[in-house]
Each structure stands twice: as C-alpha cells, then as structure tokens.
Amino acid sequence: MGTTGGAGATGRLLRELGRELRDAGLHGSFLVRDLGTGDEVGIGPDIEFPTASLVKVPLALATLERVALGELDGATVLEVPPGRITTFGPTGMSRFRHPAHIAVDDLLYLAVCISDEAAAGALFRLTPPAEVAAVLDRLGVRGITVRHRTGELVDTPAERFDAADAHLAHALAIDAGTPGRGHRVPQLDISRANTGTARAFVDLLQAIWRAGPDEADATGAHAGEPSPIRPEVATRLRELLANNLLRQRLAPDFTSDLTTWSSKTGTLLNLRHEVGVVEHADGRAYAVAALTESRVPASRQPGAEALMGQVARRLRDHLRSGPTG
Numbered sequence: 470m471g472t473t474g475g476a477g478a479t480g481r482l483l484r485e486l487g488r489e490l491r492d493a494g495l496h497g498s499f500l501v502r503d504l505g506t507g508d509e510v511g512i513g514p515d516i517e518f519p520t521a522s523l524v525k526v527p528l529a530l531a532t533l534e535r536v537a538l539g540e541l542d543g544a545t546v547l548e549v550p551p552g553r554i555t556t557f558g559p560t561g562m563s564r565f566r567h568p569a570h571i572a573v574d575d576l577l578y579l580a581v582c583i584s585d586e587a588a589a590g591a592l593f594r595l596t597p598p599a600e601v602a603a604v605l606d607r608l609g610v611r612g613i614t615v616r617h618r619t620g621e622l623v624d625t626p627a628e629r630f631d632a633a634d635a636h637l638a639h640a641l642a643i644d645a646g647t648p649g650r651g652h653r654v655p656q657l658d659i660s661r662a663n664t665g666t667a668r669a670f671v672d673l674l675q676a677i678w679r680a681g682p683d684e685a686d687a688t689g690a691h692a693g694e695p696s697p698i699r700p701e702v703a704t705r706l707r708e709l710l711a712n713n714l715l716r717q718r719l720a721p722d723f724t725s726d727l728t729t730w731s732s733k734t735g736t737l738l739n740l741r742h743e744v745g746v747v748e749h750a751d752g753r754a755y756a757v758a759a760l761t762e763s764r765v766p767a768s769r770q771p772g773a774e775a776l777m778g779q780v781a782r783r784l785r786d787h788l789r790s791g792p793t794g
Contacts, residue, residue, distance in 0.1 A: 510788055514666060523665065713734070728749050741762075
C-alpha cells in the first residue's frame with residue numbers, strides 16, 4: 470500500500486498542498502485511494518472530524534441492510550411531519566409546510582441525493598443511531614461514530630442569528646473549540662458529535678464499491694478482502710451516491726465525459742466535507758475523502774470549496790501518474 474507522506478515527489482506535493490490550504494484558512498484532512506491497487510496518498514487522513522451530513526451514508530447503508538434482511542420494507546409509506554424552516558433554508562421536505570407520505574426507499578433518495586434533513590430524520594426513527602452503529606460494527610466498518618440524529622444539525626448557533634449576522638455563528642464555531650477538539654457547540658465537539666476520519670470514509674467507500682464480484686470487475690476495485698456488504702445493498706447505495714445533486718464542491722474537478730463522480734457532501738457551520746468515488750472510462754477507480762474546517766467567519770466560501778476540489782484532484786493525479794519518493 471502506498472504512503473500518505475514521505476520524501477521525494479510525494480512529500481513535496483503534500484507540503485505544497487498544505488501551504489495552499491493554510492493560506493486559504495482551511496484545516497483539512499484528505500485521502501485518495503486507488504481501489505484497484507490499494508495505493509493511497511493523503512494529508513492528515515486520521516484526524517477525527519464531526520461528520521455533519523456525511524452520517525447519511527452509514528444511515529442509508531444501515532437502512533438498506535435492514536431492507537435486505539427483511540426487517541424493513543422499502544415500499545412502506547411513512548407520514549413525515551412538516552419540517553422546521555430556518556433562516557438558512559434546508560432542502561426538500563425540511564421546507565414542507567404540511568405532512569407528507571413517502572416510501573422508505575424514496576426517503577433514502579431524498580436523504581442521500583439532496584441531503585434532506587427531514588427524510589434522514591424519518592429514517593433515523595426507523596433505525597436509531599445506536600442501531601446504525603451496530604450495523605456498521607457488524608459489517609466491520611470502523612472509525613465512524615454515530616451518536617445523534619440529523620435534527621441536531623439544524624439546531625446550531627447559525628439558526629439563532631439573522632442571515633446578515635451569519636458570520637457571528639461562524640466566528641463562534643472557529644473560536645470556541647479546545648486544543649483537545651472539544652467545543653462549546655455540541656455538534657462540533659468530537660466527544661459528542663457524529664464523527665469520522667478521511668480514512669474511515671475511504672474504507673467505507675471501498676467496501677461499497679468492492680461488494681460483489683461482478684461490481685468489482687466493473688470498477689477494478691479488487692484491493693483487499695471481499696466486502697462484507699451485500700451486493701444488492703452496495704448497488705443501490707452506489708446508485709444513490711451517483712445521483713447526488715449537490716455538486717459544487719469536488720464534482721467540478723472529477724466530472725467529465727470519461728468519468729463518473731458519486732459522492733455525499735456534509736456541511737455544518739465552518740465544516741465542509743465531501744466523500745466519493747471517481748470511476749474512469751479505463752476501469753480505474755479512486756475513493757476520495759475531503760474533510761475540512763475553515764478559519765474564515767463566512768457562510769459562503771466558493772473559493773474554499775474550489776480549493777478542496779483542486780487539492781483532491783491533484784492527489785488523485787499524483788496516484789494516477791504513479792507517485793515516486
């Protein structure tokens with residue numbers, strides 16, 4: 470397996486990218502892994518971060534696993550109460566004003582593809598955090614902690630300020646942390662929040678893309694032992710990730726006529742994350758995880774999102790060209 474640091478060309482690249490992230494006010498954790506060979510390169514890939522909406526990937530996995538076991542029926546229709554419309558406007562049913570009746574399988578689409586908090590909340594009512602964590606443990610997925618439901622992601626200082634004062638919530642997020650990564654905002658405290666690392670999410674993506682011999686042959690994702698995830702579960706989860714509609718972050722650097730980008734984003738106050746897999750027409754596939762926190766007190770930072778994509782792409786390009794040193 471390739472290195473995440475070291476001397477030579479790889480070391481020079483990591484130092485250069487680290488400087489660019491610091492200059493942009495970003496503290497980041499990145500990992501890119503070739504799913505065919507297991508070679509990888511990263512920047513601080515084992516730093517633990519609050520995961521924000523990335524938790525919807527293990528939630529979807531646990532839900533689909535329970536459907537496959539016959540514990541849940543994807544066609545079951547649930548009544549979802551109207552969402553809580555906030556100043557910063559979550560998507561989907563979170564903005565509904567009236568109850569909706571939606572099937573479990575369609576709630577999965579809404580939760581993963583448009584990051585709908587109300588849909589994820591309904592799924593968490595079926596499979597609470599402790600049960601999601603138990604499914605992950607049974608499947609051998611390590612390094613991702615699921616402690617709370619997604620409703621807490623829209624109950625932060627950001628919802629207590631007017632839009633014109635959003636920078637105050639971000640200033641609190643930046644300044645209220647501790648050296649041990651505790652935080653006055655519970656959702657940013659790694660001892661209380663849902664958490665994970667870039668490595669853990671790359672491991673999860675590898676398991677999803679490796680499930681089933683037919684799928685492995687199609688993507689070149691042969692590295693490692695056979696995936697514990699059922700092929701039908703992995704297939705559906707890959708479909709959902711491929712249809713993610715939030716594509717402003719890493720997608721511009723990984724989408725082309727010769728590639729397919731499948732991913733999930735996560736955003737909370739000064740946190741900006743995305744994890745996904747880029748599949749090339751030549752059969753090579755790379756799992757990518759980018760977890761970042763910003764030191765800039767602003768809710769909209771397109772430059773930071775563009776830099777995340779550029780850093781991740783350069784790491785992928787380094788692996789694709791055959792890193793040395």
